Amino acid sequence: MINRTKTTFFFLLMGALLVFANGNSQEHPSLILTKAGVEKIRAELGNIPIFDATLEKVKAEVDAEIALGIDTPIPKDYSGGYTHERHKRNFLILQKAGVLYQILNDEKYAQYVKDMLFRYEGLYKDLPVHPQTRSYARGKLFWQCLNDSNWLVYVSQAYDCVYDYLSKKERKQLEKNLFRPFADYISVENPQFYNRVHNHSTWGNAAVGMIGLVMGDEELIHRALYGIEDDGLPVGAKDNDGGFIKVEGQKAGFLANIDEPFSPDGYYTEGPYYQRYAMYPFLVFAEALHNVRPELKIFEHKDGVLLKSVNALLNLSDADGEFFPLNDAQKGMSYHSRELVTAVDIAYHYGNHNPQLLSIAEEQGQVLLDDSGLAVALGIREGKSEAFQKKSINLGDGADGKQGGVAVLRYGNEDMTLVFKYAAQGLSHGHYDKLSYSLYEKGTEILQDYGLARFVNIEQKGGGNYLKENTTWAKQTIAHNTLVQNETSHFEGKYEVGSQHHSELYFFDASNPDVQVVGAKEQNAYPGTVMHRTLALIKADGFERPFVLDILKVTSNSANQYDLPFYFLGQVMQANFEYTVPESLEPLGSDNGYQHLWSEGQGWPKAESTQLSWLENGRFYTLTTATGKDDELHLVRIGAKDPEFNLRRDAGFILRRKDTRNTTFVSVVESHGSYSPVSEFSVNANSSVGKLETLVDTGEYTAIAIENASNGEKLLFMMSNSDSKMDREHHLKIDERGYTWKGPFQLVKTTNY
Template sequence: MKLISRNTALVVGITLSTLFISCDDEVTNQDTSVATASGANPNVVLTATEVNDIRAKLGSVPLFDSSLAAAKQEVDAAMEKGIQVPIPKDMAGGYTHTQHKLNYTILHKAGVIFQLTGEEKYAQYTRDVLMKYAEMYPSLPRHPQERSYSRGKIFWQCLNDANWLVHMSQAYDAIRGWIPEEDREILDTKLFRPFADFLSVETPQFFNRIHNHSTWGTVAVGMIGLVMDDDELVDRALYGIKNDSISATAMDNDGGLIKAEGQKTGFLANLDEPFSPDGYYTEGPYYQRYAMYPFLAFAKALETKKPALKIFEYNGGVLIKAVDALLNLTDEDGEFFPLNDGQKGMSYNTSSLVSAVDIAYYYGNQDARLLSVAQQQGQVELDITGLAVAQAIEAGKAIPFTKESVLLHDGPKGNQGGVAILRANYESGTTALVMKNASHGLSHGHFDKLSYSLYEDGEEILQDYGLARYVNVEQKNGGGYLKENTTWAKQSIAHNTVVIDETSHFKGSFKESSKHHPEIIIFDTNDKNLQVVSATENNAYPGTKITRTMMMVTPEGGNKPYIIDINQIKSNRAHQIDLPIYYHGQVISTSFDLQQEGTLRPLGTANGYQHIWKEATASPKASSSQFTWLNNNRFYSVTSLSGTKDTFILGRVGANDPLFNLRRDPMLIHRKAGVKNEVYVQVIESHGTYNAVTEKAQDAYASIASLTQVDAPEGYLTIKITMQSGEEQLVVVVDNAFAKAEHSITLSNQTYTWKGNYTLKQIKN
């Protein structure tokens, strides 16, 4: 990858001879000279030279100008309300939490606006607010809410304190050269240095780990260190604390271990361990999104002040790769797939991805696809990276960011499974299948090996529940994680994956799950009409091997694809096996007779089953069963290979949930009892629409009529798919041990040959 250095020399005593108009106010030569009178600052995310370059372009780059105007409007509105620095007391969503969060957001922008316009009122406001914090901070105890493993002072957890310091460091950098020496001394010694020590040496369990929390912590300490030219803080941020006295058994609030044997610490370690060579972040896209801002903002600052680190080349240029990976972990609407703890609806329009896209464009290889994402975001960073993006967009350089099928490996060496995304882009829309074959994902991971979710045109068809939390909604547990995140959302039954004996994978043990990962057998997207991913899990249940193979089949002619899902379970003893699908919408029809429960009862007593209402059950009538539902005026069906001893269960989330913390989502569970070696085969298709205005249903019936398992030699699984049209297809999956051999099967006097793990053939009648 070509990396372009953007280091700029500091300019001492800059004066501008050109008058310019910014927003409403004219700035004089004297004002501008004062704004940049010190050569020391700004010198982190903005530099004096960059400020001059940006000022010269103001009024000529529409997207940058509109971004500046929007920021100015927001800051002006906040300044009109006066300074509010309350004594901390509230959880997330409460007044003090929200106000302190607003303060760091506004001051960050105010400092930038001061630099770009020269208007001293923004510097004065920034200085006055920071001095209020300097008055309060020395006597401030830890936060009164004792909920976090690492209580903060301004906020209930150090994570939010670190957010504060990351942003306030940049606000301070913007005015540090403007304020008097006595003010600098107060802010350096009474506020910022003690703040950095508190987050690090006083709270090592927060600072000295591999986690998104520590990313924020190390960046906060490192950023203020760069602003104050404090190399001790910068080194502490980069390499961690050598002797932290953290217990090997210490855990965070999510049940994750804080310290691992031989674990490195610091910012650079957090670039090494959580990221794979593909740029996938092991905690999942929601927290990758959250961590990208500190990663990239600090990287930009390091590139300016410590260019010898070559931070954008570090670990194979993983930071730039991470932005591309993260954008690929979104649906058609730009919303992140809610893998692990992930809030639905979070998208790349969030502010942290605005900076990520701009920085990746500027310091990467000027990938023109990123420009189209920036256009959708509708704003840019108010720095040199944002200016470059806005200029390139104005020059017409943007090209679409088309999302294709991709395998994002997990683990620092890329050998701990991964997330496979199969995509079909066709004339009428897009379909995306997301299969999670990754490692646990640190403390935000779920027990969901080999799970998947399915999307059509950005809408969830078969969902991943995501997290159980209402972020920043004070009434819901102070905006923090709900207990149902542990008792439901993390449990295996909350996902579209195999569950054995009503027990979660690895018995719900974080420590045990963190030792293992699935093995990806196949990822083949060379044929856009038949894309395949297959993986095996050998450790989730003792003595049991689970292999899941998923195929995205796109018929000729640009029609919508359908999904073939094959689960093969081999065990050393008999079990009860459940395979749920989490659909949205209204049941339309079933090929089996449902027996509705007269009294609602939980499906089980633990491992998530206690949260499922058992609404109805059915026994299949034939070797093939079908379930059709309607959602968003579209018809969907799942056709399943079934046996007469199987059971289908209609369930709904919400049992044992007295505070109504969980969504009342429906599910269909296919249960097989008393089996050792078993196969699940199901085909999922989107096949019709309903128009409420014309009251017409089009193609309301599934195109697939039935599934039949065909006798085959050992090591071969052979399924016949019969369409309503009479057309027949043969699906064959071969054990990996025979994958390289040439294969042939004879069916109805017709011989079919192929090479590899799988094939899909048209049956000749």
């Protein structure tokens, strides 16, 4: 662990004075490329297929940009607008051009970088703050300091590559008029952006640190690692998303941004979408520190959590490599993104050369054009690649791993994947969705998490920024597959309250691939109410595919209305209950997300087991839920009170119980059969569940019977509600028949009880 002490600061200050007196004597390049690495790359060129192919692609891209000429327009646009996208394109191309200069030793790339840098030097020294005012920390080149930091992270790499190509006078001019003012602006002039624990600040820390490493500026390096000593920010200040900028006693800087958001398992509290985004600055700055300041042992910090986090992140993806959309997350983001190319290559090179990472790199079809990319390319060439094995996993949340977590249950080769979220709030990008889950079959969503309400970098939709519906819908509890009490979101949708609490794991057991179970409790989302949810992924004889058993036990000190939604994708096939369809649509409610749900139908159970079936991607799916005569069944669709069509028109089913204090919701979700539009044959289109019944439901035990529709056989799932110890023996009598088992649950097959 690296400690921040007066002694450390003294030696860093002395180092700064020596650098000032003697000039920057370190080798260049030294951040992501090294002189030794460049020599190795040149020696292997033409004999490393994936590296060679990447190089040719990058060369063609940069050559095309050089032919177009340099454009550094006066900034004016939000994300997606021309000036925003042009400056973004510029920093990406600058970094690539710098690398090409080093690898190909062609001065045209160095000259291009030089010319572009001096264009920015001339632009930046008199550039005002960006004219768009939406951000809590406005940039200069971009509408927010976050994007300015993106620019400096990439451009620092380009500068490192052409450092020796430039004269001492040219370097001095760039550093005086561009790089040092740029670093100061995004840090000391915007401490509300820079001096916090958040993915924004990680980019800022890396930007300041990386340009500091190239310049040999010890003050900037220290500022990057530890933050600003006295930032003048009041405790409790917030950003535009309602997230805390400053929390009492919280440290800042790059090391704090490793220590706080990452759990020991490598889970990043903001969720996989933002973990993917932050992995680039985390890992390229770490690589630069490793190369220039090896004494910091950055890849060993917090027991090597940065390298661990790559494995955690890859495990938070579906069969298509798309990340589970927990918290604010755009669906479709995957490990094919440029950030994950960086993450996989660096994790392979600086980790233990895990051969499974090579198969991900092969899927990505490209590598970094640096030392780590060479290592991956050589590993692939030498046939070391092994398939990446994604298994069931339970990842703790919080700095100590004890603030809840995320569990992923997988059957087979992702034939069925269940994602259970019982995590902490997730900073300002968190949603109010305690004990929610989503379900996948291969890459097909069966029950979905909505994700975010934003069209990233599409200017027509709010300048590419978060839409108001992200707050009014996507973050609200009713937008998720979890319990809503009295049409009010968890913690009343208050970030200050939600940030103080997390759910508690009850148990996780994936030791038997045919019966995998996870459970957790939440007792703070609604004061006086405890939610205890247990999810089992079961593969049993008589059922074509694995199915999910969902048991949600609610106990409260008052009577409430409970809503349990299920959001599915596809076309409704049939329902075994009667319902009415209104002549004109009305929203289901007036606030907390309910205003965005059209009430398309209302029904009432006519059996103890209510079923709804739908067809999606050639498969049939059925939700079976145990119901009572007073339950209400609501068919809903997202999109009410949405005049700009910012929300998807997806369907949902809500089970409602009114005037109820204690209750248990029990459901089964199954995949079955298939339909081919080519042959026009449907196979096994009906559910295998004949009846779903709650046999026992006390404070100590719950027992559920699942009857097979074809042969009448029953699966009996029994669990302890109060003791989750794996070695504890339990005894339960059901209809005069006794059952004994060890551990928190047991599944048995029976013809009677």
